[in-house]
Amino acid sequence: DVKVTQSSRYLVKRTGEKVFLECVQDMDHENMFWYRQDPGLGLRLIYFSYDVKMKEKGDIPEGYSVSREKKERFSLILESASTNQTSMYLCASGWSGVRELFFGEGSRLTVL
Amino acid sequence: QQQVKQSPQSLIVQKGGISIINCAYENTAFDYFPWYQQFPGKGPALLIAIRPDVSEKKEGRFTISFNKSAKQFSLHIMDSQPGDSATYFCAAFKAAGNKLTFGGGTRVLVKP
Numbered sequence: 307d308v309k310v311t312q313s314s315r316y317l318v319k320r321t322g323e324k325v326f327l328e329c330v331q332d333m334d335h336e337n338m339f340w341y342r343q344d345p346g347l348g349l350r351l352i353y354f355s356y357d358v359k360m361k362e363k364g365d366i367p368e369g370y371s372v373s374r375e376k377k378e379r380f381s382l383i384l385e386s387a388s389t390n391q392t393s394m395y396l397c398a399s400g401w402s403g404v405r406e407l408f409f410g411e412g413s414r415l416t417v418l
Numbered sequence: 419q420q421q422v423k424q425s426p427q428s429l430i431v432q433k434g435g436i437s438i439i440n441c442a443y444e445n446t447a448f449d450y451f452p453w454y455q456q457f458p459g460k461g462p463a464l465l466i467a468i469r470p471d472v473s474e475k476k477e478g479r480f481t482i483s484f485n486k487s488a489k490q491f492s493l494h495i496m497d498s499q500p501g502d503s504a505t506y507f508c509a510a511f512k513a514a515g516n517k518l519t520f521g522g523g524t525r526v527l528v529k530p
Contacts, residue, residue: 310461337516346427348507349462349520356516364517396461405450405511407518409461 309333310410312397318416325384327413329397336402338380339364340372343394343412352395355380356402387417421445422510424521432529437495439524441508444489448510452518453482453493456505465506466493498528 313328331338337356341349341364351364353372361372369391373381380399384391394414398407424441431437441451452467468475468482468491475482479498484491495502508521 339517341520346522348422348424348522351517351519354517365519398461402516405452405467405518406464409454409463411459411461 310397310399310408312395312410312413314413315411316414316416318418319387320418321388323387323417325387325415325417327382327384327395327397327415329380329382329399329410330378331380331397331399331408332378333399333401333408334377335399335408336377337400338374339398339400339407340370340380340382341396341398342366343396349396352382384415387415389417391415392417421519422508422521424508424524426524427522428525428527430527430529431498433498433500435498435528437493437498437502437526437528439493439506439508439526440490441492441521442488442490443510445510445512446489447512447514448519449513450511451482451484451491452509452511453480454507454509454520456507456523458504462505462507495526498526500528500530502526503528 339354340352355374371383397410400407453465454462455465456462479496481494509518
């Protein structure tokens with residue numbers, strides 16, 4: 307079975323703190339994605355990566371950055387967390403040219 | 419501006435009834451339309467998908483109907499069961515750009 311693991315299920319941070327969310331997949335997928343899930347807004351794409359050290363902005367990249375130093379690992383970074391970044395963050399991965407995405411269980415971030 | 423609009427936001431149906439979720443899209447460059455199912459505490463998982471050259475696809479109790487001229491597609495859950503209670507997301511994929519755009523989600527509750 308494909309496994310996408312998000313290291314932290316629940317985090318509580320303070321405004322201005324730096325936040326790291328890590329995601330690891332075990333299927334040698336080329337593509338990895340970070341989405342944000344909010345009620346009524348569905349899943350919105352923050353950043354994605356087609357290959358190691360490659361990254362592209364999604365629809366809502368402001369306030370976020372990413373890092374992909376190894377093929378299996380994709381990290382989402384909030385340089386200075388703000389309360390409007392309180393949300394559920396979902397990591398996903400997939401093979402290049404294949405349209406199915408495999409999701410992790412999510413990281414619920416609360417910024418106070 | 420949501421490129422994929424989904425309705426309703428929530429739905430309550432009796433066991434054995436039919437659940438219907440509708441989606442509309444704007445961009446004619448989308449060429450693949452999946453539905454994802456998400457249970458509480460889990461990440462979304464692919465349920466069923468359709469390409470625009472097909473008007474209907476059925477897998478078990480789940481059917482996608484697709485209307486290319488109207489730029490609309492819908493998910494029908496026949497003989498709904500309490501185990502179908504979940505949040506459902508429609509999505510659209512654009513090969514150029516290699517990314518999925520999701521609708522806002524529909525929370526379905528099937529009452530026994």
